[in-house]
Amino acid sequence: MIKKILYISIVLLSFTLRGLGGQNHSAPYNNDFALISLKSSHTRPDKVYFLKKQYIDGKEQIITSVSLNNGLEIISLRVNCTAPSIIYATYRDVTVPIYIDKGAKIGLYLDFKKIKPSFDFSGSHSSINKYLTAKKGKLDSLSSGSLKDIYSLPTDRFELLNETVSKEISTLRNKYLQHEINHDFEMYDIADMSSLLIIRKVLYPEYHHHFTKEKTPILYDFAELPKDIPFNNKYGLLSRNFRDLLSMYMDNQIRAIKKVNELSIKEEQLLFFDQKLDMSVSIFKNKEIAEFFSTQILINALDLGFVSFFEERLKKARIIFQKAKYLDIATRKFQALGKIGRGSTAPNFxxxxxxxxxxxxxxxxxxxxxxxxxxxxxxxxxxxxxxxxxxxxxxxxxxxxxxxxxxxxxxxxxxxxxxxxxxxxxxxxxxxxxxxxxxxxxxxxxxxxxxxxxxxxxxxxxxxxxxxxxxxxxxxxxxxxxx
CATH class of the missing domain: 3.40.30.10 (Glutaredoxin)
Structure with a gap:
């Protein structure tokens, strides 16, 4: 009986990550919030902050904060959540990522018994959150020395370092995640690690500096889930940092060959969308990831109102990606836009x-x-x-x-x-x-x-x-x- 319950739990958690039949089944709840219960081993005069991003760089990034004056009591808080996402809990210099989705009930324990305070998880997605925390520790270990030294390593040594960390992260994935869930996180991890190698190929000093000037570079952040792409797909956790990094890499490549300074804002935007769509087909060996990235570019173009461009490039994309999985998302957004097309009645508000x-x-x-x-x-x-x-x-x-x-x-x-x-x-x-x-x-x-x-x-x-x-x-x- 216990084995059967355990098996059902694993299957449900797997479906939470993978989704079913094209619909979002990320949580079997109707509540538009996640419930986090915080408890600590000791009373402290400090606060635990819950953040949208890894660092406190403005009040707008703070979701909420709780005092540890009564640390032995369980503190319950709701975090608004309509889709799977990652937030952060931070106490002094200790920060952990927390994977949440609507209806999740997450237990968070702040332990002061060790030399350095640490967080532990229970409840919904505890294995995922333990994995994300362990992975963050591995990536942060890269920046324990001088980042300048890391980026100045010869290519062969840098690739060896990248390979070593990749193997360590793969080991962590096998330790914390069941097989089905492990598979879903694999592309997310490859994306993060590939980001390191792509930086090496960029020859523009200001771009290189952008990712090395910070104590902990941007690419090590655990990103939010990709917007517009539903969670129930194989690459639902493809790092947003990786996409942003690729996008900036493409920007620099385009600027090197095109005279963008002579263009208007709209002309420049159209040029970049057009060039990026061409590049996304050639830059990825895996066609599914290429389609995923192309869909994002098409949706961005549609968001800015480039309807004719969108229609033209969508037709080309369907020829390239004949077994399309993600282009339908862009099509649905285009159909939704039709409700406010020229000549239609403006919705009242x-x-x-x-x-x-x-x-x-x-x-x-x-x-x-x-x-x-x-x-x-x-x-x-x-x-x-x-x-x-x-x-x-x-x-x-x-x-x-x-x-x-x-x-x-x-x-x-x-x-x-x-x-x-x-x-x-x-x-x-x-x-x-x-x-x-x-x-x-x-x-x-x-x-x-x-x-x-x-x-x-x-x-x-x-x-x-x-x-x-x-x-x-x-x-x-x-x-x-x-x-």
């Missing part, structure tokens, strides 16, 4: 006006064209464009047939008021009212800045309108008024 705090809706502007400016105080590019919003709004201020609707996506009314006191912004300034998630989904908001142009009948003219800094926008605004 509720807002709160800054000065009056009155609730208003998009429908209340019917009869006037509406230029929507989605911005965030944390987005440098969108803030840079606010000056151009003022310039254009002033140009059209005598014409009341167009509304400049500035939506602060941060949804912080006090923050909006404080900002505008010292940085006047012409137009109607609002925050979203109600569930912002519906608005983001309905309008396909995946990146900022983002601009949307709607006509006086409430129909979408352009779901990805030009930036205010573009001279093309003025003509489109005039056209929206005249028609």
């Amino acid at each position: 509720q807002m709160e006006e800054r000065l009056t705090r009155k609730k208003i809706s998009l429908a209340s502007f019917k009869g006037s064209s509406v230029f929507i400016n989605l911005w965030s105080q944390g987005c440098h590019s969108s803030i840079e464009e606010l000056e151009n919003i003022n310039r254009i709004a002033k140009q059209f201020e005598i014409n009341h047939r167009i509304v400049f609707l500035n939506i602060l996506i941060d949804n912080n009314l006090n923050g909006l008021n404080n900002y505008i006191k010292s940085n006047p912004l012409l137009g109607t300034n609002v925050v979203l009212s109600g569930d912002a998630k519906d608005f983001l989904n309905n309008y396909f908001i995946n990146s900022l800045p983002r601009y949307i142009l709607i006509d006086k009948l409430g129909k979408i003219i352009d779901p990805f309108a030009e930036r205010p800094s573009s001279p093309l926008l003025i003509d489109k605004l005039k056209e929206s008024i005249e028609n």
Whole structure:
């Protein structure tokens, strides 16, 4: 009986990682949070921090913190979680990664009985978390000496070092993970270790410095799960650092052969997407990984509104990857985008006006064209464009047939008021009212800045309108008024 229960547990955990039949079965729960129970062996006047990233580089990275004043008691906390991800628990100079998904119940024990405090795991995904912690220790050991010395090693010695660490990580995987789960993590590990070798091939000093100037370089971080790619696939844990590293490597290769300085922002973006898609086919020996990476590039292009480019390159990709697994994800996103295509009715949504705090809706502007400016105080590019919003709004201020609707996506009314006191912004300034998630989904908001142009009948003219800094926008605004 015990063996049968153990077998069922292993199978369920395997399905948690692998998924079933194209649907996300990452957790058999309905709760959109993970429950973490923390206990420590001693009372301490310090706190344990739970972070989105490995290091505290700003308050926005801290999910929560708990005091150890009553360390012998169990402290329970909820962490919002709608998809599998990795967060970090840190106490002083000890940091561990924690794999969570919705509904998980994770036990975390902070032990002070050893020379150095250490964390141990129980409950959901305990074997995975023990493995991730052990792997982190192996990777961190690389930076115990001088990183400069590591990167200046001759190629043969560097590859030997890489091979040694790869074997040690493989041993850890076999120790902590069951066979099926072990297989799922294999590509994740290969990606991290391959990152080291790719750096060696980069000849650009500023790029090399980017990965060596920190005490612990970026590539050693345990990354978040890839966005858009569902978890139920073989490469669900393919390191985001590895993808970012490859992307930057490609950027430098493209800049070396193309005169990008003479291009506009959109022309440069299109060039890079086009070149990266070509390179991703040749850079990977494994076609499945090549398709995975190509899908990410296509989705990024779609997020920025390059619809024609997306359609053209998707057709080419389907010829190259005839047994496609991930391209369907890009297709589904494209179909979702069709709901806000040119000529479709703009989905209505509720807002709160800054000065009056009155609730208003998009429908209340019917009869006037509406230029929507989605911005965030944390987005440098969108803030840079606010000056151009003022310039254009002033140009059209005598014409009341167009509304400049500035939506602060941060949804912080006090923050909006404080900002505008010292940085006047012409137009109607609002925050979203109600569930912002519906608005983001309905309008396909995946990146900022983002601009949307709607006509006086409430129909979408352009779901990805030009930036205010573009001279093309003025003509489109005039056209929206005249028609």
